[in-house]
Amino acid sequence: xxxxxxxxxxxxxxxxxxxxxxxxxxxxxxxxxxxxxxxxxxxxxxxxxxxxxxxxxxxxxxxxxxxxxxxxxxxxxxxxxxxxxxxxxxxxxxxxxxxxxxxxxxxxxxxxxxxxxxxxxxxxxxxxxxxxxxxxxxxxxxxxxxxxxxxxxxxxxxxxxxxxxxxxxxxxxxxxxxxxxxxxxxxxxxxxxxxxxxxxxxxxxxxxxxxxxxxxxxxxxxxxxxxxxxxxxxxxxxxxxxxxxxxxxxxxxxxxxxxxxxxxxxxxxxxxxxxxxxxxxxxxxxxxxxxxxxxxxxxxxxxxxxxxxx
Amino acid sequence: xxxxxxxxxxxxxxxxxxxxxxxxxxxxxxxxxxxxxxxxxxxxxxxxxxxxxxxxxxxxxxxxxxxxxxxxxxxxxxxxxxxxxxxxxxxxxxxxxxxxxxxxxxxxxxxxxxxxxxxxxxxxxxxxxxxxxxxxxxxxxxxxxxxxxxxxxxxxxxxxxxxxxxxxxxxxxxxxxxxxxxxxxxxxxxxxxxxxxxxxxxxxxxxxxxxxxxxxxxxxxxxxxxxxxxxxxxxxxxxxxxxxxxxxxxxxxxxxxxxxxxxxxxxxxxxxxxxxxxxxxxxxxxxxxxxxxxxxxxxxxxxxxxxxxxxxxxxxxxxxxxxxxxxxxxxxxxxxxxxxxx
Amino acid sequence: xxxxxxxxxxxxxxxxxxxxxxxxxxxxxxxxxxxxxxxxxxxxxxxxxxxxxxxxxxxxxxxxxxxxxxxxxxxxxxxxxxxxxxxxxxxxxxxxxxxxxxxxxxxxxxxxxxxxxxxxxxxxxxxxxxxxxxxxxxxxxxxxxxxxxxxxxxxxxxxxxxxxxxxxxxxxxxxxxxxxxxxxxxxxxxxxxxxxxxxxxxxxxxxxxxxxxxxxxxxxxxxxxxxxxxxxxxxxxxxxxxxxxxxxxxxxxxxxxxxx
Numbered sequence: 009x010x011x012x013x014x015x016x017x018x019x020x021x022x023x024x025x026x027x028x029x030x031x032x033x034x035x036x037x038x039x040x041x042x043x044x045x046x047x048x049x050x051x052x053x054x055x056x057x058x059x060x061x062x063x064x065x066x067x068x069x070x071x072x073x074x075x076x077x078x079x080x081x082x083x084x085x086x087x088x089x090x091x092x093x094x095x096x097x098x099x100x101x102x103x104x105x106x107x108x109x110x111x112x113x114x115x116x117x118x119x120x121x122x123x124x125x126x127x128x129x130x131x132x133x134x135x136x137x138x139x140x141x142x143x144x145x146x147x148x149x150x151x152x153x154x155x156x157x158x159x160x161x162x163x164x165x166x167x168x169x170x171x172x173x174x175x176x177x178x179x180x181x182x183x184x185x186x187x188x189x190x191x192x193x194x195x196x197x198x199x200x201x202x203x204x205x206x207x208x209x210x211x212x213x214x215x216x217x218x219x220x221x222x223x224x225x226x227x228x229x230x231x232x233x234x235x236x237x238x239x240x241x242x243x244x245x246x247x248x249x250x251x252x253x254x255x256x257x258x259x260x261x262x263x264x265x266x267x268x269x270x271x272x273x274x275x276x277x278x279x280x281x282x283x284x285x286x287x288x289x290x291x292x293x294x295x296x297x298x299x300x301x302x303x304x305x306x307x308x309x310x311x312x313x314x315x316x317x318x
Numbered sequence: 319x320x321x322x323x324x325x326x327x328x329x330x331x332x333x334x335x336x337x338x339x340x341x342x343x344x345x346x347x348x349x350x351x352x353x354x355x356x357x358x359x360x361x362x363x364x365x366x367x368x369x370x371x372x373x374x375x376x377x378x379x380x381x382x383x384x385x386x387x388x389x390x391x392x393x394x395x396x397x398x399x400x401x402x403x404x405x406x407x408x409x410x411x412x413x414x415x416x417x418x419x420x421x422x423x424x425x426x427x428x429x430x431x432x433x434x435x436x437x438x439x440x441x442x443x444x445x446x447x448x449x450x451x452x453x454x455x456x457x458x459x460x461x462x463x464x465x466x467x468x469x470x471x472x473x474x475x476x477x478x479x480x481x482x483x484x485x486x487x488x489x490x491x492x493x494x495x496x497x498x499x500x501x502x503x504x505x506x507x508x509x510x511x512x513x514x515x516x517x518x519x520x521x522x523x524x525x526x527x528x529x530x531x532x533x534x535x536x537x538x539x540x541x542x543x544x545x546x547x548x549x550x551x552x553x554x555x556x557x558x559x560x561x562x563x564x565x566x567x568x569x570x571x572x573x574x575x576x577x578x579x580x581x582x583x584x585x586x587x588x589x590x591x592x593x594x595x596x597x598x599x600x601x602x603x604x605x606x607x608x609x610x611x612x613x614x615x616x617x618x619x620x621x622x623x624x625x626x627x628x629x630x631x632x633x634x635x636x637x638x639x640x641x642x643x644x645x646x647x648x649x650x651x652x653x654x655x656x657x658x659x660x
Numbered sequence: 661x662x663x664x665x666x667x668x669x670x671x672x673x674x675x676x677x678x679x680x681x682x683x684x685x686x687x688x689x690x691x692x693x694x695x696x697x698x699x700x701x702x703x704x705x706x707x708x709x710x711x712x713x714x715x716x717x718x719x720x721x722x723x724x725x726x727x728x729x730x731x732x733x734x735x736x737x738x739x740x741x742x743x744x745x746x747x748x749x750x751x752x753x754x755x756x757x758x759x760x761x762x763x764x765x766x767x768x769x770x771x772x773x774x775x776x777x778x779x780x781x782x783x784x785x786x787x788x789x790x791x792x793x794x795x796x797x798x799x800x801x802x803x804x805x806x807x808x809x810x811x812x813x814x815x816x817x818x819x820x821x822x823x824x825x826x827x828x829x830x831x832x833x834x835x836x837x838x839x840x841x842x843x844x845x846x847x848x849x850x851x852x853x854x855x856x857x858x859x860x861x862x863x864x865x866x867x868x869x870x871x872x873x874x875x876x877x878x879x880x881x882x883x884x885x886x887x888x889x890x891x892x893x894x895x896x897x898x899x900x901x902x903x904x905x906x907x908x909x910x911x912x913x914x915x916x917x918x919x920x
Binding site for chain 1 (some may be wrong): 407529640649
């Protein structure tokens with residue numbers, strides 16, 4: 009006991025004096041990496057909340073069995089990666105939007121979430137390759153005329169080139185839309201139950217479920233680490249110092265995950281864990297699911313017709 | 319590094335699942351043997367850890383930042399087989415929840431980041447570390463080199479996967495169907511970015527984390543030193559890797575053969591060639607459709623490119639309307655069947 | 661149910677230390693009878709949690725003996741799945757951090773987990789799970805994921821997941837930590853009715869007011885990680901000198917802290 013009992017701690021002189029403003033540092037603080045990481049983690053929580061919110065609605069896709077949805081959507085994604093004609097790809101891109109709108113998802117935020125970033129980037133990354141540098145054809149959009157000094161052949165986009173870049177973006181977006189649709193209209197536990205139906209071993213699904221569950225516990229810790237760092241950072245810190253912080257955060261999280269896994273294992277043992285994976289409630293397939301699968305098959309036929317006719 | 323769907327053809331993404339299946343199987347068997355009943359929580363928490371590390375933005379220089387993968391770090395801490403499981407699980411959650419990395423490309427992404435990266439990185443780490451301690455200077459240098467190498471090996475794989483696409487898949491008009499960049503473009507650009515920026519970052523994160531653990535949780539390494547990988551010879555432990563390598567070797571030429579006719583490019587005539595006949599009903603629809611939209615373009619919309627583009631859009635529109643009607647109808651049926659909301 | 665006079669747990673000269681660290685428990689000698697209400701008191705770091713984990717069969721004394729239900733409990737015997745299953749069925753453990761205890765995807769699966777491990781028929785599992793949720797008033801939470809629950813709801817689910825196995829002994833590690841006053845009262849009532857039904861309750865806490873309400877008998881651990889006192893809880897509360905000696909309270913006890 010270093011402190012005599014019943015006596016309030018005495019504050020040092022500087023703590024009782026009025027605050028002096030912190031020294032102004034030149035330039036802005038470089039904390040983008042923290043903001044970026046925090047935003048990313050916050051998205052994780054947001055995602056879970058919105059999928060819980062939508063999965064509870066008593067609408068079309070929500071009432072369809074996870075297995076039926078998984079199989080149908082996987083089929084559409086594979087189909088999307090195989091077809092090349094414009095009508096088929098454009099129609100296929102519209103399918104998730106139609107499903108989303110009858111399932112109570114907010115169409116604007118769904119479109120922003122799915123098409124807002126990744127497909128756009130995929131398209132832009134593919135653009136240089138779609139130009140006449142790699143894909144020749146009949147010029148449609150001329151950037152540099154053929155007789156410009158220094159460019160013997162000029163630089164242009166052919167219709168086929170542009171379409172090949174657009175196709176990459178469309179395919180990316182189609183795959184993303186179906187994945188998002190599945191996630192937003194299905195509870196996580198039924199989603200992994202769908203994987204079980206696809207013969208993924210039950211122990212692996214237990215790992216997946218538990219990883220997802222504790223992701224949030226760990227993410228909260230990570231978020232608090234970043235927030236604490238963010239709040240105490242005033243002024244410019246060296247990049248290497250910030251990098252070291254991220255390395256240390258990784259180590260801290262690793263220790264936390266290690267501690268948690270040991271405690272969870274104890275808790276499992278206390279409830280008689282014998283290596284048997286937790287059971288998954290398997291709902292029986294209903295008429296709803298059959299209707300859904302039948303409709304999906306018809307949609308597939310329409311798309312196939314579009315693909316083969318054009 | 320997370321490859322989205324769209325860049326790779328299914329003839330690349332589906333064999334990747336075939337290659338990963340035995341890897342996953344072996345990884346799961348081996349980690350289960352080592353961890354026994356504690357396997358589920360240990361692997362699960364390690365996966366959540368892996369997921370979070372992949373979320374970290376690491377400052378590079380100025381205001382820019384890059385992402386770490388952390389696969390080699392996990393391989394060093396828990397062994398490469400655990401890394402296979404935990405990074406794969408993390409990638410699966412990322413693909414489902416964030417759309418980071420495609421659904422079909424999941425196998426390819428796992429091959430690069432959950433298989434090539436931890437194993438190549440761990441091998442380099444072990445060779446360079448020799449018999450010295452993991453958290454000594456030499457151990458840390460080996461960890462840096464391992465992470466750097468592992469990430470670049472993964473990037474090289476990704477670059478090759480991109481690069482073979484234009485060789486394999488081209489449409490009738492010569493335009494690439496998937497990634498347009500040949501190996502001569504994809505390899506230098508990927509390796510430049512990863513060798514110069516992402517590789518060193520990956521190494522620094524690994525070293526930072528190991529140095530921190532050595533200082534604040536040394537007991538962790540004392541336990542781990544007698545871990546699963548010590549008693550085995552360096553190569554003996556990797557015997558089970560031979561199978562996927564063989565599978566890959568067999569499947570690659572198959573993929574090249576399949577590329578001869580990209581499936582999606584078959585026209586009705588080609589189907590006829592392949593099957594010897596056109597299904598009767600199909601021919602009927604074909605005639606009906608063409609009568610409706612002669613030559614892809616409506617005369618009213620003019621000839622040539624504009625007309626054909628408009629014809630495309632119009633037929634897409636017809637398709638979408640049909641599909642919309644279908645979805646609306648079935649949604650009504652289903653909603654009625656569900657009855658009262660719970 | 662066990663005979664009320666039977667000795668349930670007995671520790672003889674038990675010692676335990678975590679690898680690479682100073683001992684957590686030194687020379688512990690205690691014996692508990694069936695149906696007793698016991699609380700383990702001690703300052704932070706005195707070894708309360710370690711002691712509870714010995715009782716729960718998660719740790720084993722490195723020196724000395726631990727006997728439960730008339731048989732020695734050793735690591736070797738606990739490695740036998742049949743022995744472990746029957747032991748864990750009889751002894752329930754509520755962790756301080758509810759998060760580590762709620763490892764399934766939904767509340768319903770969580771409560772069913774222990775029953776499924778016993779390989780009960782699915783119908784019995786569903787039935788008992790539902791009864792338990794009704795008893796604790798958590799039916800609306802059935803399909804929720806544990807992450808989205810509040811601290812109080814998590815504790816209730818953790819209790820449900822253990823009580824559903826109908827254990828004879830319930831061990832609670834700092835059960836009221838982080839609960840609001842209303843949930844604390846709810847928990848105390850639940851413990852009272854469990855005790856009335858003949859269950860043995862072992863609670864660890866450093867919250868002295870709680871001790872007198874959840875236990876008749878107190879075991880006080882000193883900072884030397886040994887038993888400093890063992891007797892009726894009310895006697896211990898009055899022994900200010902002893903409580904001070906083990907650094908559980910300071911001079912202001914039993915008054916509340918005076919900031920004037």
